Amino acid sequence: MSGAKSAVAWLASAAPDPESCRREWERSPHGVVLLPAGRSWDVLFLPSRLGRPTLDVLCRVLDRPGPVLGGFGDAPAGFLVPPGTATRWLGTGIRTAGRGTWIVVPHPGRSSARSIRWLIPPDGSGTLTDPVLLELAMHEAAARLAGREDER
Template structure:
């Protein structure tokens, strides 16, 4: 799903993960981290961490010190993938962007509503686990609960997860276990380099999550 047309960071068929990771650092100035990856074991793809019960196969940091290992240097990024060429691409939040994470059904509803209202949006990812993540300015995660409360929703009553400092998102075209690749619902472009504040998106996202929750409970 892609509604933006030409991408600043085009995804080429057969493109190496390292090239995509480098362009995230060069073109968007995002910090990048090489994460775990999928590898075949006895004909079955397993997470490189070797944990049989890994909750995020092929899509999580490799060590506890990952926060300090993330980098915006293209040279260091290439060095990371030279060691692990199949590594997943992770983008730490709380630095150049935060992310508002909602169910795909709510995300699509909110996206359509915001487009009708000409809301300026940043990049949005869509995962094969049926989640959508809306990129916003840093600091958005910290104030998101209060923004939700001000709209009349207890933050734990709707499925809106704010990802900020100390967290990360999985970047396209990383594959997450058997679910498939993460994709761009709205790709990074020159037009959306300047990210919206969380306050500009929370109302539509909270409404969509609340409506989505009522439909599921019904």
């Protein structure tokens, strides 16, 4: 199975009806579907000012971080993390999506969505970002941002 096909299958497995989800993805003119968080993954949304630098740190220390959603401009970055993380996460300015929430998810093999895209697309393996590593990367990114502000 190709990377995009296995990623679609993995993401669709979170839906109540995976086959219906796949069909909707193919028919959607914007290439997006709504999927429930909290089943296969939760999402931590970091503000863009912190999200992109955190992703840079993760990419330096990991061969491949878990999937990351992102928008355009000042949109937050959404890191897919293990289910249950959202209920335990404490962090000012960090929005969470866990059990009982639904998120807009773009097709991993197309870039037709106008408001959301994959910064790191899923590969279908089920790899998620480790919340401990994410927190450490956030601290490093925040420290670098604070250092830049001190230089001004």
